[in-house]
Amino acid sequence: MTPDELSKILLLDEYQVLGIPQEDFARLEPHIGNRAYTYRPATGELRIKVPSQIHGTVSSWASDLRQEGEVVGAFDCRDLSLISEGSLQGFMGEYEGIIKVPDCAIVPRGRFWPTLVFEFGYTEPYEDLKADVKLSLEGSAGKISKIIIIKLDPLRDGETEIQKGFVEIWHLVDGQVKKHGRRKSLFPPPRSHAEQKLELSLRDILRSQLDNLANEGWGKEDTIALHF
Known part of the structure; x- marks a missing residue:
C-alpha cells in the first residue's frame, strides 16, 4: 500500500481494519x-478510527473529569495532561x-503510563473495543487503572437520533480483566439521566503520584464524580 492509497482510504467516514506489513508501517504511520489506532505488528493488522464530531465527546468527558477534580479541590488540573x-x-x-x-487518556504529571483511558466506539464493533481494553489493561500489567468505554450504535437509514448507547468501566482484578460496576445507559436516556455519573477514586486517577498531586485533606478512597 502506498501513502496515497492509505490517505484515500482514510477519507472514508468509517472504522477501518487494514493489513499493513511491519516493514511498511513506519513509512505509512x-x-x-491524528486518528486513534491500534497496530499489531505480529499480524500486520491496523485498526483505525476515523475522527468525527461525536468522537469529541470522549475528550470532553476526560476534560470534564479533570476540571471537576479542581473545582472540588482535589488537585490542580494542570497536573493532569489530556493525551x-x-x-x-x-x-x-x-x-x-x-x-x-x-x-483520549489522562496522564498525571510524573507518570509514563496514563491512569485513565477513554475509548469511543461508533462504527467500531463492541468486541474490538473489548480487545482494546484487554490490550491496555493486561499489556500495561495494570499500570492503567480504568478503561471507560463509550459505545453508540450507528444511525441507520432514516434515523436522525441515536437509538442505543452505553458506558462501561473496566479494570484489572487479580490479573483478570473485569467490568467495574454495571453498564450505564446513554441512549435511550433513562429517567435517572440527570443523576447519572461515574465515580472514580483519587487512587485510580493519580496512582503513584497520589502523595505528590492530591491536595491536603484528600485521600486515595475519595472520589471525583463525572456526570453525563
Whole structure:
C-alpha cells in the first residue's frame, strides 16, 4: 500500500481494519494523522478510527473529569495532561510490540503510563473495543487503572437520533480483566439521566503520584464524580 492509497482510504467516514506489513508501517504511520489506532505488528493488522464530531465527546468527558477534580479541590488540573494523539508503547507479554493510540487518556504529571483511558466506539464493533481494553489493561500489567468505554450504535437509514448507547468501566482484578460496576445507559436516556455519573477514586486517577498531586485533606478512597 502506498501513502496515497492509505490517505484515500482514510477519507472514508468509517472504522477501518487494514493489513499493513511491519516493514511498511513506519513509512505509512505519519499519514494516519491524528486518528486513534491500534497496530499489531505480529499480524500486520491496523485498526483505525476515523475522527468525527461525536468522537469529541470522549475528550470532553476526560476534560470534564479533570476540571471537576479542581473545582472540588482535589488537585490542580494542570497536573493532569489530556493525551489524544500520543501513542502507548512498551506493552508486555503477548502484547509486546503493539502500538496503541487511544481516543483520549489522562496522564498525571510524573507518570509514563496514563491512569485513565477513554475509548469511543461508533462504527467500531463492541468486541474490538473489548480487545482494546484487554490490550491496555493486561499489556500495561495494570499500570492503567480504568478503561471507560463509550459505545453508540450507528444511525441507520432514516434515523436522525441515536437509538442505543452505553458506558462501561473496566479494570484489572487479580490479573483478570473485569467490568467495574454495571453498564450505564446513554441512549435511550433513562429517567435517572440527570443523576447519572461515574465515580472514580483519587487512587485510580493519580496512582503513584497520589502523595505528590492530591491536595491536603484528600485521600486515595475519595472520589471525583463525572456526570453525563
